[in-house]
Amino acid sequence: MNKTIIIVETDQSILEVLVILLTGEGYDTKGTVKFEEAAALVDKEKPNLVIIEYKLRGLEAISLCKHFKSKYPKMAILTISCNGDIDSRYKTVGFDCFIAKPFDIDVLAQTIRLMLN
Numbered sequence: 001m002n003k004t005i006i007i008v009e010t011d012q013s014i015l016e017v018l019v020i021l022l023t024g025e026g027y028d029t030k031g032t033v034k035f036e037e038a039a040a041l042v043d044k045e046k047p048n049l050v051i052i053e054y055k056l057r058g059l060e061a062i063s064l065c066k067h068f069k070s071k072y073p074k075m076a077i078l079t080i081s082c083n084g085d086i087d088s089r090y091k092t093v094g095f096d097c098f099i100a101k102p103f104d105i106d107v108l109a110q111t112i113r114l115m116l117n
Contacts, residue, residue: 003116004047007031008038008064009080010055018051025109035060042068047075048116052095054081065094076115080108 005027009015015031022029032041042050050068054061065077079090082101090098097115099108 002026002028003049004028004030004045005049005051005112006038006042006045006047007051008035008061009033009051009053010035011053014053021105021109022112025112027112035064038064039067042072042075046072049076049078049112051078051080054079054083054090054095054098062093069094078111078115 005022007015007018007022007029009018009031010033012033015033019029019031030041030045032038038050038052050064052061052064061079061081065079068075068077076096077094078097078099079095080099080101080103097111099111
């Protein structure tokens with residue numbers, strides 16, 4: 001059985017690349033560009049990992065992270081962002097891991113493998 005990944009990314013082109021990349025790595029991958037659709041998608045798919053873009057001040061991302069961690073405590077949550085301030089704060093708000101944008105595709109794939117094993 002393939003592991004499932006949900007991606008919440010507001011940039012459609014980045015979302016499409018991530019879905020193609022992670023599907024090629026053997027994961028069942030789905031995504032959305034709308035934060036307001038993310039909770040329903042996660043509830044439906046029950047993924048092993050959620051990747052959430054931490055945009056601007058990250059309020060939507062933090063809210064989603066806290067919601068998912070309260071409902072699914074064992075679910076792995078990775079945040080990706082070009083915001084420099086998240087690097088020192090990501091664990092304090094509930095994310096399991098952080099990768100800075102722009103990111104190396106190999107680093108992303110390796111990080112996901114480690115998080116899911």
